[in-house]
Amino acid sequence: MFGQGLLKGLEITWGRLFGKKHTVNYPYKRIEMFPRFHGRFQLDVDKCIACGLCVNACPNKVIEMEREKVGKKQFLTKYVMRIEYCLFCGLCVESCNRDALRFTNVIDMNQYRRKWVRLTLVDRPAPEAEETPEEAPAKAAKAEAAAGKAPDKEG
C-alpha cells in the first residue's frame, strides 16, 4: 500500500513525542563532564620545575614560558597559554613528568574581547637569590654539562 512508509514514520515521531527527554535545560542545569575532559588548563606551581617539556610538545607554540635561575633551581616566573591557538590535543599534559599541568572540567572559557582570551597561569616575580656567589658558577657548569648530555641520550 502506498503511504505505509509515511505512516510508519509518523508512528515513530509520535512515539518519540511522549518518550524520554534527551536534552537538559542548559545554562541552569549542566551535564557533568567526564574526568578526562579537555577543559581549561590548571598548573600546579609547586610541582612545576620549569623544564619546558610542555613548550616543546605543543604543535602550535601555544605556551609561553619565562623562567629565572634562583639559587640552584629554575624558578617559573611566567606561564601564559595563547588559548586562541590551542588545539586541546593534550600533548603538553602528556609530556609533563611531574603531573603539574592538568586539564580541568571547566568549559566556559569564552571571553568578550580577544585580548582577554589568553590564559595566564603564572605571573610572579622571582624571589631574591639566597646563595653565596662562590657556589653559583660551579653549579651552573654542572647543570650545563647535564643539559648537553641529555640530547644524545634521547636521540
Add this chain to the structure above:
Amino acid sequence: MKTQTYYLNLGPQHPSTHGVFRIILELDGEVVVKATPVPGYLHRGIEKLAEARTYTQVIPYTDRMDYLAAMLMNWGYVEAVEKLMGIEVPERAEYIRVIVGELSRIASHMIATGAYGADIGALTAFTYTFRDREYVIDLLEMVSGSRMTFSYFRIGGVAADFPEEFYPAVKKLLDQIPAMCDEYDGLITGNEIFQARTKFVGIIPPEVAVDYSLSGPVLRGSGVNYDLRKVRPYSVYDRFDFEVPLGKNGDCWDRFRIRIEEMRQSKRIIEQALEQMPEGPVLGKVPKVIKPPVGDAYAEIESSKGVYGCYVVSDGSPKPYRVHFRRPSFINLGYLGKLLEGWKIADVIAILGSIDIVLGEVDC
C-alpha cells in the same frame, strides 16, 4: 524556438554542500548540461604544516581532516609512521583502535544518514541521528577527553587505556544500535517520497566506479565488493566475523542504505572486539624522540568515506620530510561532474548528498 543554456552557481555557502563547496552548473532549463565542481575553499595546507612539526605533533592536525570520524584519520597516519619505523603495536592497543574506530564510523554514518535525509527534505530524521550521535560521542569523550578532535592515537599505540566506566556504557549503547537503525529505516528508508527521490537516481556503473578509483560506500553501492577490512585486513580485522553490505543498482538509495547496514556491522565488530580484547600495555616500545630511518611508507585504512591512505617520507630528522594524505572524499568527488550530467537540479542535491563528503577532508 531558440533556447540557450545558462549558468547557476551552487555554493560555496549552501547548506546542501555540507561545507564550503561550489558547483558551477550549466543548465538547459532544469537539466544539467555540464557541472564543474570547485573545491578548495577550506584548504589549510595540513600537508605543509606537517613538515614543520614533529611526527607526534602531526596527529592533532589529522583530526581536522574528516572531523566526523577523527579517530580513523589518526589511525591512517600513525599506521604509516609505525610501518616506517617498524614499531610493533601491542595487541590490546590494536583492539582499542578497532573499537574506537568503529564507534567513529558509526558516528560518521549517523551524520551521513541524517544529513542526507535533511538534503532530501526529511529534516526530522536529521535531529534523530544527531541525538544518537551524541551518545556515541559521549563514549569517545570518556576515552579521549574531546568530543570531535580526539587526538587519541599515538605512534605505537593509543594515549590511554579505557576507563572503567566505559565498558558498561558501550554495552548499553551497542544494545540500542539495532533499535536506532530500525528507527532510521522507519523514518527515512521506508518513506515513499524519499524512495521516489533517490531510487534510480545518480547511477554509478560498477566498472566506472572502479575506473574512477571510488571507494567506500560509494563503490560498494555499485555492487563492487571491496572493503579493505576484508580484502587486505589491517590491524586485527581478520579476527572478526562481519559482512560487507553491497548495493545492487549503484543509485543514491543503495549508497544511503549501505551506511545504515554498515552501522549494524560495526556493532557486531565492536562486540567481538570487546569479547576478545586481551590485557596488556596500550603503548608499544617507542623511543622518546621519534626519528624514523630514511625512507618512505604508505599505509591505508578503510575510513567511513572510503580508502584513506597516508604517505610519509622521512629524511632521518625528527620532522617528516613530506606527508601526503589520500582522502577518500576528494577522490570520490572526481566523478561528480560526469555523474551530474543529465539530471535535474533537485537531483544534484540528492546525488551530492549520497556521496557523503566532508569538506575538511576534501580540501585538507
